[in-house]
Amino acid sequence: MVHENGRADQPVALAITPTGDLHGASRHYEKKLCDMAGVYADESAWLAERAANGDDSLAYYVNEQKYQDGPGALIVGTSVLLSGSYGDEFAVTRGHLHGISDRAELYYCLSGRGVMLLETVDGDSSTIELTAGKAVNVPGQWIHRSVNVGSEPFVTMFCYSADAGQNYGIIADAGGMKNLVVRDDDGWKTAPNPRHTGYTVGMTP
Ligand code: NI
Numbered sequence: 001m002v003h004e005n006g007r008a009d010q011p012v013a014l015a016i017t018p019t020g021d022l023h024g025a026s027r028h029y030e031k032k033l034c035d036m037a038g039v040y041a042d043e044s045a046w047l048a049e050r051a052a053n054g055d056d057s058l059a060y061y062v063n064e065q066k067y068q069d070g071p072g073a074l075i076v077g078t079s080v081l082l083s084g085s086y087g088d089e090f091a092v093t094r095g096h097l098h099g100i101s102d103r104a105e106l107y108y109c110l111s112g113r114g115v116m117l118l119e120t121v122d123g124d125s126s127t128i129e130l131t132a133g134k135a136v137n138v139p140g141q142w143i144h145r146s147v148n149v150g151s152e153p154f155v156t157m158f159c160y161s162a163d164a165g166q167n168y169g170i171i172a173d174a175g176g177m178k179n180l181v182v183r184d185d186d187g188w189k190t191a192p193n194p195r196h197t198g199y200t201v202g203m204t205p
Helices: 043-053
Strands: 027-032 058-065 074-081 089-092 105-111 113-119 125-131 135-138 143-148 154-161 179-184 187-192
Touching: 074 143, 089 179, 105 125, 105 143, 113 135, 113 154, 113 179, 125 135, 125 179, 143 154
Parallel strands: none
Antiparallel strands: 027 058, 058 074, 074 154, 089 143, 105 135, 105 154, 113 125, 113 143, 179 187
């Protein structure tokens, strides 16, 4: 198959470091603190962090490599989620359901300490703690979000179908995920999100 840039698909050698560098990446994007409006339950804590750190401060960034968009291809990447907390709530990625919702995703932890927070529209929920060398094979139909419960960047390698896409709206429309991951002495626990209004099936991404 010939790609839009005119080059035939070819196997690509990638080099992935424990800090999330991805040599061979075709895309890099960043989310800043100011991009996280409405994500944290304690909005005043988020605003205070913005004021203290500046709007340009990073929340997380992603490197990824993909050679085509079609079904059958894989996206491989790294996600680096900086540590922090907003009130009791630990730093998170925005989280999503895949646009093609049955698409699965592998997350393999390269460094740091985090939790994959997982929920279904039907009300199931799960948390998987990840440290270097641990992985979670996220089945389709699970909304997923990374949470950094440590003091270092939480770095994962991910891999999923290139046609999956991301539906971020399903979380925003529900007032956030059903559960929060919050501080608990030296560790973490889940707590109900008081703003969560339930997931609505069929909302557009
Ligand atoms: Ni995903």
